[in-house]
Amino acid sequence: MAKRIDEMKLWLRQEIDKAAWGECAEALGRGEGELFALFAEVDRVHMALRGIGSDEPRIVTVKVEEGRYPSVGAHHAPAIRLERAIRDLFGHEPQGLPDTRPWLDHGKWTITMPLAEKRRLARVVHDTGYAFLPAEGEGLHEIPVGPVHAGIIEPGHFRFTANGETVVRLEERLGYVHKGTERLMAGAPLDHAAKLIGRVSGDSTVAYAYAFARAAEAALDVSVPARATYLRALMAELERIANHLGDFGAICNDASFVAVQAHCGILREEVLQAADIAFGHRLMRDCIVPGGVAVNLKKEGEARLRALLATISRDFPELVAIYDDTPSLQDRMVTTGIVTAELARRFAPGGYVGRASGRAFDARRDLAYAPYDELQFAVPLLQEGDVNARVWIRIREIEQSLALIAQVLDQLPSGAIKAPISSVGEEREGTAMVEGFRGDIFVWLKLAAGGTVLRCHPRDPSWFQWPLLEAAVEGNIVADFPLCNKSFNCSYSGHDL
Amino acid sequence: MSARLEKLLLRALVEKPATIAGPSSGDKAAKELAKTLQDSARRVLGRALSIREVDAGSCNGCELEIHALNNPVYDLERFGLKFVASPRHADVLLVTGPVTANMKTALERTYNATPAPKWVVALGDCACTGGLFKGSYACIGAVEDVVPVDLRIPGCPPRPVEILSGLIALIEMASR
Numbered sequence: 001m002a003k004r005i006d007e008m009k010l011w012l013r014q015e016i017d018k019a020a021w022g023e024c025a026e027a028l029g030r031g032e033g034e035l036f037a038l039f040a041e042v043d044r045v046h047m048a049l050r051g052i053g054s055d056e057p058r059i060v061t062v063k064v065e066e067g068r069y070p071s072v073g074a075h076h077a078p079a080i081r082l083e084r085a086i087r088d089l090f091g092h093e094p095q096g097l098p099d100t101r102p103w104l105d106h107g108k109w110t111i112t113m114p115l116a117e118k119r120r121l122a123r124v125v126h127d128t129g130y131a132f133l134p135a136e137g138e139g140l141h142e143i144p145v146g147p148v149h150a151g152i153i154e155p156g157h158f159r160f161t162a163n164g165e166t167v168v169r170l171e172e173r174l175g176y177v178h179k180g181t182e183r184l185m186a187g188a189p190l191d192h193a194a195k196l197i198g199r200v201s202g203d204s205t206v207a208y209a210y211a212f213a214r215a216a217e218a219a220l221d222v223s224v225p226a227r228a229t230y231l232r233a234l235m236a237e238l239e240r241i242a243n244h245l246g247d248f249g250a251i252c253n254d255a256s257f258v259a260v261q262a263h264c265g266i267l268r269e270e271v272l273q274a275a276d277i278a279f280g281h282r283l284m285r286d287c288i289v290p291g292g293v294a295v296n297l298k299k300e301g302e303a304r305l306r307a308l309l310a311t312i313s314r315d316f317p318e319l320v321a322i323y324d325d326t327p328s329l330q331d332r333m334v335t336t337g338i339v340t341a342e343l344a345r346r347f348a349p350g351g352y353v354g355r356a357s358g359r360a361f362d363a364r365r366d367l368a369y370a371p372y373d374e375l376q377f378a379v380p381l382l383q384e385g386d387v388n389a390r391v392w393i394r395i396r397e398i399e400q401s402l403a404l405i406a407q408v409l410d411q412l413p414s415g416a417i418k419a420p421i422s423s424v425g426e427e428r429e430g431t432a433m434v435e436g437f438r439g440d441i442f443v444w445l446k447l448a449a450g451g452t453v454l455r456c457h458p459r460d461p462s463w464f465q466w467p468l469l470e471a472a473v474e475g476n477i478v479a480d481f482p483l484c485n486k487s488f489n490c491s492y493s494g495h496d497l
Numbered sequence: 498m499s500a501r502l503e504k505l506l507l508r509a510l511v512e513k514p515a516t517i518a519g520p521s522s523g524d525k526a527a528k529e530l531a532k533t534l535q536d537s538a539r540r541v542l543g544r545a546l547s548i549r550e551v552d553a554g555s556c557n558g559c560e561l562e563i564h565a566l567n568n569p570v571y572d573l574e575r576f577g578l579k580f581v582a583s584p585r586h587a588d589v590l591l592v593t594g595p596v597t598a599n600m601k602t603a604l605e606r607t608y609n610a611t612p613a614p615k616w617v618v619a620l621g622d623c624a625c626t627g628g629l630f631k632g633s634y635a636c637i638g639a640v641e642d643v644v645p646v647d648l649r650i651p652g653c654p655p656r657p658v659e660i661l662s663g664l665i666a667l668i669e670m671a672s673r
């Protein structure tokens with residue numbers, strides 16, 4: 001059973017000066033801590049982090065003076081894209097930032113610095129070129145891919161530099177699906193903001209709504225009825241299983257093994273249909289709300305979920321055995337797309353990307369939010385860091401999630417499913433982190449005295465995974481990129497926001 | 498072939514198929530199509546349509562349900578519908594998302610690269626109206642604000658059966 005951490009003490013936020021901020025950045029750069037999030041308000045920049053070996057994550061804040069603050073990315077590479085995004089959205093200048101190219105802003109928005117206080121300049125919409133990093137050398141060629149890809153996947157641009165068949169470098173360009181969600185949330189009533197956050201990344205709609213609800217409850221000191229916490233975990237585990245099944249099948253398909261994908265597709269469909277019957281929506285969108293859950297689980301839904309557990313427990317091990325047993329599959333997966341343990345330490349990627357490369361972090365266990373403090377589960381961990389290791393982490397997580405759902409159904413408390421949520425007449429802040437299928441989702445929320453959202457920042461796990469995909473494909477053949485990519489399955493929408 | 502794999506494949510022969518019966522084209526979708534499709538566009542295409550999917554800023558929820566159409570339960574291809582990799586091979590563009598400013602050009606280019614006759618389907622609330630992202634500095638809004646739309650399939654996301662009946666209506670009209 002996981003150790004329950006006092007939630008009130010978690011995520012303490014401290015205002016610090018420029019010198020102390022710089023020291024934090026340097027400590028991160030020396031590998032003494034992990035960066036969880038880096039985001040801004042109109043006059044300040046916040047950084048969520050934790051020291052290595054300490055359980056307690058914290059937030060530190062520095063004032064933006066004359067439009068500037070000391071860059072974290074200057075010392076700690078995982079912060080670079082986050083700071084480029086802050087610059088695009090707020091105009092805050094990170095002093096010393098090594099890469100000052102825009103990131104989310106492609107020069108197409110009707111305004112610049114959309115989250116800044118006053119600067120809402122209309123501007124001529126023009127096509128700004130993007131300076132990809134130069135790659136020079138004999139025999140090198142470039143392969144540009146996207147933003148519209150061949151398959152049914154989200155848009156993004158990949159610039160490969162290859163030497164014959166071998167990828168020498170991959171550079172990603174993202175931001176194509178930036179929807180301005182943070183700006184839409186500012187000023188929105190809590191329930192509307194909850195809907196928006198459920199549309200940040202459709203495959204993680206439960207996890208996002210879950211994190212947002214917990215941040216709101218932390219801000220407003222609301223305690224959620226026990227039944228609601230269990231139902232939330234139930235939905236979160238269903239979402240995890242559905243995504244892992246889909247990706248496991250898709251990875252096998254990318255290695256031309258269609259039979260496994262077909263069977264995974266059927267199992268995934270079973271999960272979504274059971275979710276539909278249990279909660280009224282196949283992806284369980286808008287089912288978790290601040291204060292609790294919007295739909296109760298009835299007898300019919302429970303029966304369907306138990307039947308689902310039986311089906312997956314019967315059929316899934318067979319698919320796993322085939323995966324393990326097929327030399328042509330193993331040949332494609334083993335030693336392909338390696339993320340070294342050293343890189344995983346530096347970037348602190350959540351989810352299977354981290355856990356396949358020796359980073360033992362799972363918010364359900366390490367931050368032990370309810371009801372996971374009362375449930376039994378293991379956090380699988382591997383060291384190899386290749387496609388195969390990421391596949392195995394997902395396989396083991398499906399097994400753990402099945403066991404978790406069984407426990408939830410057996411121990412499901414009775415009673416209310418929602419606590420009343422009301423404003424408290426003063427400005428409040430709340431933070432939460434939830435383990436989505438892809439990794440930890442962080443949400444920071446500031447509410448106005450009247451209860452509307454002043455500022456909300458959701459940080460997708462992909463922020464710390466996308467850069468590692470660039471590293472993982474280096475030295476692999478171009479044809480193995482789809483496999484590497486699928487084994488990560490980073491979110492575009494969650495990242496671009 | 499491994500014994501395990503053989504067993505798995507054999508099972509498909511003895512068990513009842515996972516595939517469900519196909520939905521009807523649905524009155525609503527058919528009526529809407531009748532409105533939008535020009536007689537001249539109703540060419541016989543041999544009851545087969547190639548679809549190119551374009552994510553123009555979706556949250557990826559719509560894509561998940563489009564993917565589901567390919568699973569053995571819905572088995573899209575039995576209706577003569579299949580997804581293709583290039584717009585140059587497509588009859589239908591299936592577009593999702595509130596058309597982000599950063600994707601507008603890509604959508605226009607994809608549309609222009611698709612040979613006529615072509616149909617555009619706006620899939621999901623975002624593509625139909627801009628959804629919750631309407632009015633954002635970063636979104637154009639409905640797909641029809643960028644390229645002409647022939648069929649709208651609302652929902653957030655629409656269920657696979659709803660997508661299927663919309664597409665079947667389209668193929669019926671297109672091959673008339």
Ligand code: SF4
Pocket residue numbers: 199202554555556557558559593594595620621622623624628652653654
């Ligand atoms: S309609 Fe819903 S599921 Fe589809 S892209 Fe929009 S928010 Fe996502």
